[in-house]
Amino acid sequence: MTFFAIGYTVIWLLLLGYTLFIHGQQRKLEKEVELLQELVDERSKGTRR
Amino acid sequence: MKLGRWQLLFWTLVVLVPSNLYVIFYYAPVERTMGIVQKVFYFHVAAAWIGLLAFCVVCGASIAYLWTRSDRVNHLALASAEIGTVFISGTLLTGPLWAYPIWNTWWTWDPRLTTTLVLWFMYVAYMVLQSGGETEARKRLSAIYGIIAFVNVPLVFFSARWWRSIHPVVVTSEGIGLDGKMKAAMFVSLAVFSVLYTYLVPLRMKSLALRSKVRQLKADLLN
Numbered sequence: 001m002t003f004f005a006i007g008y009t010v011i012w013l014l015l016l017g018y019t020l021f022i023h024g025q026q027r028k029l030e031k032e033v034e035l036l037q038e039l040v041d042e043r044s045k046g047t048r049r
Numbered sequence: 050m051k052l053g054r055w056q057l058l059f060w061t062l063v064v065l066v067p068s069n070l071y072v073i074f075y076y077a078p079v080e081r082t083m084g085i086v087q088k089v090f091y092f093h094v095a096a097a098w099i100g101l102l103a104f105c106v107v108c109g110a111s112i113a114y115l116w117t118r119s120d121r122v123n124h125l126a127l128a129s130a131e132i133g134t135v136f137i138s139g140t141l142l143t144g145p146l147w148a149y150p151i152w153n154t155w156w157t158w159d160p161r162l163t164t165t166l167v168l169w170f171m172y173v174a175y176m177v178l179q180s181g182g183e184t185e186a187r188k189r190l191s192a193i194y195g196i197i198a199f200v201n202v203p204l205v206f207f208s209a210r211w212w213r214s215i216h217p218v219v220v221t222s223e224g225i226g227l228d229g230k231m232k233a234a235m236f237v238s239l240a241v242f243s244v245l246y247t248y249l250v251p252l253r254m255k256s257l258a259l260r261s262k263v264r265q266l267k268a269d270l271l272n
Contacts, residue, residue, distance in 0.1 A: 004088055005074045011092075012066050015245075019059075022252055029259035036266035044272065 058248040062241070069234075069241045077234035089147040094219060095238035096139040097165075099246050103133025104172065104202050107251075111195030116189065120261065121254070123188050126195055127179050128253035132246055134172045143170060152215065160208040161216035168205050171198045183261060 059083045073091045074193035080087035113119070144162065145155040156162065175198055181190045219226055219235075229236060 004085060005070060008070055008073070008092070012070075019249070019252065022256060024257055026252075026259060029256065029263060030092060033259060033262050033266065036270065040266055040269050 055248070055252070057145045058244060061244050062248060065237070065241045065244060065257075069237050072234045072237045077230045078228065080231075083147075083151060086147055086150050089143050091234050091238040093143040093147065094235065095242040096136040096143070098239060099242040100133045100136030100140060101202050101206060103129045103136060103246060103250075104168070104199060106173070107133065107172075107195045108199035108202075111199075112193040114192040118185075118188075121258070123192070124254045124261075125250070125259040126192065127176070127257060130172050130175050130195070131253055132249050134169065134176065136242070136246075137165065137169050137172070141165060157215070159216055160212040160214045161205070164201060164205045164208045168198075168201045171201055174198075183264065198201055 069091075069207070073088055077088075079085055098182050106129040107126045110122050110129065114122045114126060136172065146208075148157070175194055178194055181187055208214060209218045225232055225235070
């Protein structure tokens with residue numbers, strides 16, 4: 001019984017780790033979007049001049 | 050302090066998961082003939098049901114995509130296919146854990162097992178199809194495939210009833226064949242997997258939307 005309970009707990013902890021990993025990836029992507037957006041804006045300002 | 054939707058779902062899971070473990074291992078009785086191995090059932094069945102439900106969402110979102118051509122709907126279909134495939138993988142992995150001590154074999158080409166394996170391959174193929182790029186034609190093709198692949202979902206569900214199968218059937222026309230405490234554990238497991246699905250799908254959708262935005266901005270910079 002204990003082994004089974006530990007097995008289940010490990011699966012759920014792995015899943016929790018996976019969701020935290022996705023959140024981390026999202027934060028990175030959000031930063032990348034911000035940076036790229038700035039570059040695009042700067043470039044469009046430059047071409048207007 | 051106001052909790053956002055994701056935080057609320059996350060904290061609901063934090064409460065539900067240990068409760069589920071408690072209900073499965075300490076509240077629900079040990080089955081008389083199968084013994085402790087029957088506990089696999091609570092994970093196996095809940096993952097399978099929510100996995101099948103996820104594929105229903107893929108079909109619905111695919112129809113909606115053909116109608117609206119909205120990227121958000123396409124992301125919903127893909128996210129749901131991914132989460133559904135993860136759940137069905139859980140079902141396919143936990144099934145043999147139960148089958149070996151009960152059937153004396155890890156795997157048999159039973160109609161239920163075979164249709165589930167085919168279903169898993171079909172949705173892996175769907176993800177491969179979607180991963181090939183974000184062109185309009187590919188998204189349309191994926192949507193059509195998402196609708197066609199759904200045909201296998203009712204086949205999986207009814208396979209154990211329609212064909213000669215050794216796979217147990219829990220839900221029959223006479224109700225759920227479980228003891229009261231086992232039924233409670235089953236419903237708690239279903240609730241956990243439902244909340245998990247509701248939590249993971251928007252999370253994946255957001256990642257897909259961000260990735261698509263990055264791709265679009267990079268293309269803008271190159272042009």
